[in-house]
Amino acid sequence: GDSVTQMEGPVTLSEEAFLTINCTYTATGYPSLFWYVQYPGEGLQLLLKATKADDKGSNKGFEATYRKETTSFHLEKGSVQVSDSAVYFCALRDSSYKLIFGSGTRLLVRP
Amino acid sequence: GAVVSQHPSWVICKSGTSVKIECRSLDFQATTMFWYRQFPKQSLMLMATSNEGSKATYEQGVEKDKFLINHASLTLSTLTVTSAHPEDSSFYICSVINGGGSSYEQYFGPGTRLTVT
Numbered sequence: 001g002d003s004v005t006q007m008e009g010p011v012t013l014s015e016e017a018f019l020t021i022n023c024t025y026t027a028t029g030y031p032s033l034f035w036y037v038q039y040p041g042e043g044l045q046l047l048l049k050a051t052k053a054d055d056k057g058s059n060k061g062f063e064a065t066y067r068k069e070t071t072s073f074h075l076e077k078g079s080v081q082v083s084d085s086a087v088y089f090c091a092l093r094d095s096s097y098k099l100i101f102g103s104g105t106r107l108l109v110r111p
Numbered sequence: 112g113a114v115v116s117q118h119p120s121w122v123i124c125k126s127g128t129s130v131k132i133e134c135r136s137l138d139f140q141a142t143t144m145f146w147y148r149q150f151p152k153q154s155l156m157l158m159a160t161s162n163e164g165s166k167a168t169y170e171q172g173v174e175k176d177k178f179l180i181n182h183a184s185l186t187l188s189t190l191t192v193t194s195a196h197p198e199d200s201s202f203y204i205c206s207v208i209n210g211g212g213s214s215y216e217q218y219f220g221p222g223t224r225l226t227v228t
Contacts (some may be wrong), residue, residue, distance in 0.1 A: 004154075036219075041206070041221070042221055043115065043218075043220050043221040043222060044155075044204070044206075044219035045219070046216065046217070062221075081132065087156060088222040089154070089155070094214075097143075097159070097208065098157055098160075099145075099155075100143075100157075101154040101155045102154055103152070103153055103154045104152070104154060106151075
């Protein structure tokens with residue numbers, strides 16, 4: 001079945017460092033891809049999405065490009081802030097509207 | 112502001128008792144809600160799809176008699192964990208969907224942490 005694999009955390013960075021969180025997927029069709037963020041004590045929030053190959057999703061300085069040839073959707077940010085500390089989930093949505101999540105990557109940004 | 116609320120946010124119960132968790136859609140009517148379970152340091156696993164006015168659809172391996180779902184109105188779905196056991200201890204998250212097609216959006220509640228002693 002469809003699945004999502006993302007890098008294990010925690011990822012610890014200093015403020016203003018470059019961030020990459022890897023995400024790859026396996027799907028039989030052409031899924032939409034998502035990054036969700038979960039801040040401490042809060043629910044998951046949609047960070048960005050891409051619905052077809054070569055689309056780039058972006059929000060709050062974060063970017064991810066839907067790469068069909070490598071089945072990847074890596075999350076990047078050029079300069080992280082302490083406020084970006086959270087758990088990040090990569091996910092795909094199949095044709096039935098179900099979301100399939102990766103295991104989550106905890107990001108800790110130190111001042 | 113919050114789009115989805117859950118109550119309670121944290122509950123401890125004794126083994127053998129039942130616990131009810133509420134999920135409310137605050138901003139719009141939701142014909143479909145989802146219930147997820149999240150183990151520590153693991154992904155969210157879809158448990159069931161809750162449809163207003165009809166029976167829930169459970170994912171493979173989820174016991175429907177143990178995890179009772181009632182979607183009684185367009186803004187409320189409840190998950191009841193019956194005869195809870197310590198292995199049911201987990202983080203339960205609901206979500207609602209709004210829109211359709213390319214404008215589909217899924218909103219998540221803050222979660223309910225269940226501890227069974």
